[in-house]
Amino acid sequence: MVKISACVIVKNEAENIPKWLQCMRKIADEIIVVDTGSDDITRQLAVAAGAAVYDFTWCDDFAMAKNYAIAKAVGDWIMFLDADEYFIDDMPEKIIKQLNEIDSNKMVDALICRMINIDKDNNDKFINSFYQLRIFRNKPELRYEGKVHEMLKCDGKTPSLLVLPRDIYIYHTGYSAKINMEKLKRNLKLLQREIAEHGEDILYYKPLADCYYGMKEYERVIYYDKKLIESGVTLIGMDTGVYLQYINTLCILDKPKADIKAIVDAGLKKYPASSDLNYQKGFLLYEDGDFIASEKYLNKALKLYDTKEQIASSDIDRSFFLIYGLLGDISSLKNKKEQAIKWYLKSLQENPHVRQFFDNFYKIIGKRTDKVKITFLNKIYREKDKDFLLRALKDIGADKLYLYYKNIYQSEKFSSTDMALEVFSRGNYNLAAKKIAVILDMTYKNIIMDTLDKKEEMSSLSRCILPKGYQAAFYQVKNKLE
Template sequence: MKISACMIAKNEEKVIARCIESYRTAVNEIIVVDTGSTDQTVAIAKNLGAKVFYFNWIDDFAAAKNYAISKAKGDWIIFLDADEYFGENMGGNVRAVLQGLDPIFNSIACKMLNIDQVTGKVFDVMTQVRIFKNNKHIRYILPIHEMLQHKLPGKKIHAFMADAKDIVIYHTGYSCDNRKEKAERNLEVLLRELPQAPMKPGYYQYIADCYFGLEEWEKVIEYTNLFIESKTELSGHNIRPYHNLIDAMLKLDHPSKEVMAVINEAIGKFPYHPLFHFSKGNLLYESQKYDTAFQEYQETLQLHKNYDSLEFNPLPANLWLVYNRLGAISEHRNNCEAAIEYYLESLKLDNNNALCFDRLMMLIRTMAVKDIILCINTLYDLDNEADLDFLADCLVKHAVPQVMAYYISLREKKYPKQDVAVLQMLVANGYYDKAFHALLDYYRQDGDDRLAATAAAVALLSGNEYYVAECVAVLPPVFIKIIKAYCGEERDLLDAGIAAYVQIAQLIILWGTPSALERFVALLVFFPDRVQAAVVTGSRFIQDSYYQQGLCLYDWALEQAMSVNAVISPALYYNRGYCLQRLNEPAAALEAFISAYKLGYHANDIFEFLRWNIQNENDKNRVATVLGEDWKYVDHQI
């Protein structure tokens, strides 16, 4: 049995060798058809033993590929594009698979992983026929999105599905960087073929794909609906129209009910596919329907685990988000152990997600230092500069000074750089004298308010009157006013300074003592609207998972508002309830959420929090009485 490897190529000098090397020792000949290269593509191909032929480009991929096939002498053909390649040592498996193949099959379908060539991450998985018999009746059709077809009546491409343990193909040709360029190129060709679309409806979907890449969402919807109405099937790509349609509708802010109707239609047609349960979970999550979203995400993971269909599957690029949101919902439910596990799984898939890393750190920051370090070390390469930079940037936002010192010191040994992270590490560990003047110099250079807040926090925490004086001489007036108020020098109304106040408060809660924080929080009385100032500061504390401190602020704000008979915002009670929920005080949390509902807070998440804090039949009856018709939103999962 002889095997020919075929390829068409143009200006592929960066990738062609990788492709050829992945099968070179397993084939009897290599055919490369060049369509107009101006780089070293041809020379590289010849050096690797390829026979090179030339084809004048006529905007027809099928014609060029069929020309390559016409030059092949093998019994079987491997046809990879230059930016595709077999997984490590898998090219050699092709012959063994062919030798054991039942004669009823005339082709082999393989799993193909599409990899973003910039990030190296898998963004979808599909199945492609890239190995087939050298038969004069098996040829490519269509000038773009070309596909194999058996030209004899009654005959078809009958593919054997290769086991992914034996053969996997990687494709690096698409990325966020070149998607628009390729979409424009393809669209120009496809629009010329548009008159044929009524007879060949696949063109509608290919055109919709191009408009998707160009982010022309109305056009995506128009051509996708034309394709769906045709009831045409595209082997391996039947879920793509619904995938595109749902995304386009979301981009154009179509009503949730309309989008959900399309999602449910897709689930009905493709009940085995994980993608649409993921879409449903997202829509429910964004609508703050957390329990039902959680169920959909779990179903997504189960379907993905068992998935073995030929249909393309874009879920791999989004698995990190599934785990991330399962973590967030688990946090809302106060199941912190589960949240930690979900966040770890998310970071294993995308360890550069700062928001996910922050959520994880907020949950594990009270663990022993050695345990935190062991946890982080499972996720990051400590010899990788980018990973160490990421850790340095993230850890400065968390009250784990020894952990921060460990990673920043490690980075300084391997990749020295005196940046703000180093100074923040020094401050977090109490070395104010080594950091203050450098921080002030950084502020003088770029005027960043975050640096101003850091310098102000150091001056206040150190108690050094010279640092205070230097800050007063350099920082913006709003920071100066806060510094003077803290030092008892001036206590005028701190008008228009809440943003600066919150920035400093974040740092004092990270680096200061409880008494320093208490002293700083006491300054809230000097704001014109002290209640609003407390609410804003409390919201920041909640975001950073300081629930006890947030609760104290909300209790104080509530007391202040009641003392002057001010209108109380339902959000004040809601946030107070959230703090109590996270502090595992369900009875008090339930009272706060009921108060928020009575005052008009009727967003979907209130029903989730009411449900989670109902402890007994009395609670259930009471909530049912208060909510009336709205009780159905709580009751459906109790």
């Protein structure tokens, strides 16, 4: 069995370090925490958890701090996750199994693992994913280089890498909303200092673009993404990321569609197996009305995502609802109703609150029995979605279903209007008319009392609404009060 050393450098990570320590205890034989100057309880938490804690005087050099931690490790393999990164479920067991199988292959220096950025301030919402080096052999020639956005090198060169299966991944919360700006400003400051001392290296283009993207300085993002693409340099684990960021930035700035198409096509020429770029192409074709070609690229994007192990940046996970919905629209246009229903179900299960796809879905299932429609809707909607579902059903005139779900979801009794609507939907028109008359009588009286309370004249709108008998009653009461 291989021995694993878990290392981390920290400063004021009291919020994140408990989860990191809990995660590492499941996989590591030793835990090394290098503190760079915390003034919270980070250090105490690490000591209490049984970690070996060392102090390092911060010198604006991430590589030096990480290499100090590595020098303390004695395991066969080193796992160097940041304090805001962690595994879930059975990931530790899977990684241990992989390392035991790989250990005898001395041609492999390090492992690349899928990283998933989530926003913990927004219900752990998916941001994007990419591949990053986080596990490597404990060898003296493997050390980090670079004061900021440090990279692991083997005697100054790229180490021999192996990609872990896609079902092994790490969650990263460092770009959550409330802390992202602070990190971006820190990183930009360090990058600018490096550039002032040594000049603007090609390897700075991506981190600079990332900083400016997070800070919403989009013209600078375009400048550095363009420079990186023109340089021809590819970044392991983030090779398509520059194109995706460039495309998103052009969309944010509402640049001409021709510019966006040019970048998508350039990206596809270089990375034809990118699921994200194939999706982007399919979306643009859909907008142009070329539905046949759009369907081809959207299906290709899904196939590539399912079957190809891509060592690339990706944000397609947050776009599945759109891909499925567009394929539903295309299937509907082709009069393939059953296929359209399947796509719409998948889309709304990913994102239940997209009105376009809900309306299109309901048009197809609208003529089916209420029981069938309820069966479909129950596959998508839960109580947390009740506001959207009730509003959508009411807007499209699905009165029976509206009343059915309101009865299920709302604990309070029906309003008088709902009761009248229920009676009307059952075909009892005489009783419905009586209930509506009661509702109108109360409404008219409320208008009259409100106007009298404010001591105002009757407005032109009220005169349009109130029947003559109620207008006469208003003036009778008004004259008595005067």
